[in-house]
Ligand SMILES: Cc1ncc(C[n+]2csc(CCOP(=O)(O)OP(=O)(O)O)c2C)c(N)n1
């Protein structure tokens with residue numbers, strides 16, 4: 023107990039520990055990574071033997087978290103927004119089975135795409151699965167929601183989706199912590215088979231239960247201390263502010279709200295409170311970080327008689343994260359700017375570190391591919407995606423984790439030659455292995471480069487699930503060992519590397535090239551740590 | 555009391571260590587504080603910034619509104635200019651004078667300096683050179699912290715304490731060197747402010 027300066031992510035982690043967590047399951051992803059890292063570094067977590075090792079991907083993580091919950095213990099599962107796409111199969115069906123020990127799934131969304139491929143708003147996913155959701159407006163609320171969230175999950179019988187966005191996850195503020203609870207004893211559910219075997223006959227019952235539970239979820243939202251109605255005299259406008267949008271709204275009204283405000287931080291949307299706002303006010307402004315989720319619900323298709331402003335009518339920009347200024351503008355307040363950014367200021371995009379092995383890999387690959395017309399390089403997600411930028415301009419795609427291998431396969435099937443895939447070691451074990459099996463089963467003419475830096479570098483150097491075993495994994499999947507070629511990506515080895523790449527492109531079948539050299543950032547960190 | 559600060563620089567320069575030292579001092583003062591950081595993609599040599607807000611009243615937004623920053627602290631001169639739209643009319647800009655050139659189209663430094671010259675309230679100093687004099691280039695960030703101290707709304711002694719507690723583990727010699735660096739930065743800023 024006490025007051026601490028916590029990142030939103032750290033507040034979530036500490037709250038989970040304090041609430042009697044038994045295990046966190048996660049795959050790294052900005053801006054969610056620090057939750058699991060905090061638990062990994064916590065002495066209490068160690069003492070309590072709280073599970074905190076990284077999972078191979080978000081789906082394996084969520085399934086393990088569901089299994090721990092099945093056994094009666096409290097579990098946490100964390101991911102960045104796109105991770106929920108990977109875990110979606112488990113997610114949708116965990117809503118059917120429900121839970122035993124409390125289970126909280128954290129999605130850290132990234133509007134404005136600070137480090138992501140899209141800005142999907144996973145409140146849509148929560149609605150899709152029809153489960154309750156929490157969306158904190160402050161770090162303290164993030165702590166309280168998680169601290170109480172496991173009990174809420176147990177009381178309702180379903181997993182809870184906690185949604186944060188980049189600014190909540192990666193901003194620090196003072197947080198008051200509470201008394202630490204015990205972990206729960208193992209206790210498997212008595213009616214387990216009725217709930218967890220989703221054969222059609224049983225699943226139909228479970229779905230009816232889930233539908234019936236909606237009313238309970240809504241009552242919980244209505245009674246939630248996080249959903250607050252603030253009355254104010256000027257009823258020409260009523261304002262709905264969800265999650266962090268409430269901060270930006272408050273920033274613009276330092277002396278108190280001028281209009282009635284409904285703060286929403288627990289879903290489903292509390293309809294009674296919403297009805298009051300709509301009844302009492304002439305027009306409604308909806309402020310939400312992400313998609314116009316509540317706005318769309320409120321407006322419906324025809325929005326008959328209801329004047330609703332927000333992202334849909336252009337009062338707020340449709341894309342990108344909210345800012346205090348964007349909210350101020352939507353409220354009709356004047357924003358004064360005294361200086362402009364001078365024209366001399368140039369963009370400074372991120373780049374691969376000097377001395378990074380991915381650089382040497384790209385240099386050799388580019389040199390060889392220059393000899394071929396029509397070569398396509400399907401990229402993947404990680405530091406090596408920066409190979410898209412100058413000076414390399416080496417890749418033609420980057421869609422989702424694992425897609426390099428399978429897109430290259432499809433392109434090869436269509437006649438593209440050379441069809442090359444570039445994937446990182448962690449991404450390969452996350453979701454490249456199954457695609458490789460597809461290639462092996464059809465002996466696809468493809469050249470796969472697993473650029474192995476023996477870490478998950480992009481997200482800060484976490485352990486990578488297949489380190490030291492990539493060759494045996496590929497061989498086990500069925501790649502001919504003669505076409506699994508390891509090399510050390512260094513300038514002095516260019517000629518040898520180029521020779522190998524050429525040979526394997528010319529080989530009509532599945533080749534896996536593994537340029538292997540440890541990430542220099544991870545290496546430096548390790549050296550520093552061993553000095554201490 | 556309310557101070558809104560934007561810290562800027564290039565990934566890897568260590569703006570967060572400056573934020574941490576200020577945060578430490580603010581916390582000791584019993585102030586409210588919010589600090590939005592950048593992690594992830596932007597750290598590989600790209601531009602980075604952090605919003606740091608201190609106040610004796612609760613703080614609503616994690617982000618500083620346009621035209622509200624009292625202070626921009628930057629470890630790189632071009633990066634200091636990027637966030638000018640956030641500076642308030644009477645706000646101060648404290649920046650390192652030495653460019654970090656990792657892009658092919660980095661502007662001529664004279665042009666950057668000409669823009670800095672236009673500002674009414676600024677402190678421009680070569681933090682590495684001053685740090686070297688104080689004992690080690692590694693204290694460059696602490697020189698910067700010292701130069702920013704007159705504008706933080708916190709007492710110099712509190713910042714000193716913050717620095718002391720950050721380096722305490724590393725021994726008295728390192729503490730003393732960093733305090734010297736802090737003072738060197740502080741004195742330069744004070745002379746410019748007068
Ligand atoms: C589904 C999903 N989960 C997580 C992420 C975040 N993420 C992007 S790249 C990456 C790891 C990359 O590691 P690796 O493939 O080894 O490449 P490296 O960065 O080490 O070069 C992660 C975790 C993501 N973009 N999508």
Ligand code: SF4
Nearest residue numbers: 375378405479541542
């Ligand atoms: S962090 Fe590691 S893998 Fe990423 S660019 Fe730097 S050296 Fe390369």
